[in-house]
Amino acid sequence: MVDNAGAIITTKDVHLSYGSHEALHGISLDFKENELTALLGPSGCGKSTFLRCLNRMNDDIPNIKITGNIRFEGKNIYSPKMDLVWLRKEVGMVFQQPAPFPFSVYKNIAYGLQLEGIRDKELIDQRVEESLKQAAIWNEVKDDLNRNAQDFSGGQQQRICIARALAVHPKVVLLDEPTSALDPISSSEVEETLANLKHEFTFIMVTHNLQQASRISDKTAFLMNGNLIEYGPTEKMFLNPQNQITSDYLNGRFG
Numbered sequence: 001m002v003d004n005a006g007a008i009i010t011t012k013d014v015h016l017s018y019g020s021h022e023a024l025h026g027i028s029l030d031f032k033e034n035e036l037t038a039l040l041g042p043s044g045c046g047k048s049t050f051l052r053c054l055n056r057m058n059d060d061i062p063n064i065k066i067t068g069n070i071r072f073e074g075k076n077i078y079s080p081k082m083d084l085v086w087l088r089k090e091v092g093m094v095f096q097q098p099a100p101f102p103f104s105v106y107k108n109i110a111y112g113l114q115l116e117g118i119r120d121k122e123l124i125d126q127r128v129e130e131s132l133k134q135a136a137i138w139n140e141v142k143d144d145l146n147r148n149a150q151d152f153s154g155g156q157q158q159r160i161c162i163a164r165a166l167a168v169h170p171k172v173v174l175l176d177e178p179t180s181a182l183d184p185i186s187s188s189e190v191e192e193t194l195a196n197l198k199h200e201f202t203f204i205m206v207t208h209n210l211q212q213a214s215r216i217s218d219k220t221a222f223l224m225n226g227n228l229i230e231y232g233p234t235e236k237m238f239l240n241p242q243n244q245i246t247s248d249y250l251n252g253r254f255g
Contacts, residue, residue: 006033008032008172010029010069010070011029012070013027016049016058016064016065018063023046024049027226031172035218035219036194036195036203037204037221038205038220038234039051040220042249045223045225047206053066055077055087072091089116090172092173092174096177098157100150100160102150105147106146128145128167134200135197154182155187155189155190158179166201178205179207191215198216214238220233222246222249224245230242230243237250
């Protein structure tokens with residue numbers, strides 16, 4: 001279920017504090033289905049902190065307080081009744097450092113399916129192949145499915161992690177600087193993968209890379225010091241930012 005405006009995740013007046021330090025100052029953003037939204041801004045501006053609110057990855061941090069409203073498909077994700085296992089299946093995550101589990105490619109992709117209770121070998125085989133193809137890594141690993149996933153290159157590992165996230169058929173995938181630890185060739189392979197998938201999944205991606213955001217995102221949100229400065233279609237923001245701070249950042253005057 002999405003709301004009338006096509007938003008699959010809506011956030012309203014989100015504040016987050018670590019003890020007495022407020023890191024997010026009332027962010028309101030809606031994320032549309034089957035789009036890639038880039039979260040841009042200088043280091044420490046709150047991008048990753050905000051991203052991790054969207055599937056409650058901040059929950060385990062001591063002395064954290066989150067207020068406001070975050071809804072996924074209309075459901076309040078901070079409700080005491082929210083099933084976190086279900087939420088993190090529906091709203092998956094890919095981290096900055098490629099982090100495949102230290103076992104075979106096949107077991108990495110099958111892991112989430114088995115966690116869901118799927119035991120049908122034929123269905124698992126099918127999902128493993130499907131998600132590796134979606135992540136554009138199948139041809140590179142199809143003859144090595146029993147090889148340890150950590151034996152592959154960084155870029156291959158990151159695409160294996162994307163495949164692992166896709167295998168459980170999430171609605172949304174959160175990406176926390178998914179190419180910052182990769183070389184330029186691997187980065188472009190991951191970018192191409194995301195560009196090809198964004199019509200099937202909703203992606204929300206933190207990135208420092210302005211060129212990357214301009215190439216593959218549909219919408220861009222610019223954050224600064226825990227505030228949302230500007231949000232809109234990427235092309236419009238890059239060509240005609242409405243805020244001077246946005247313009248200064250996009251033109252490399254700081255950041």
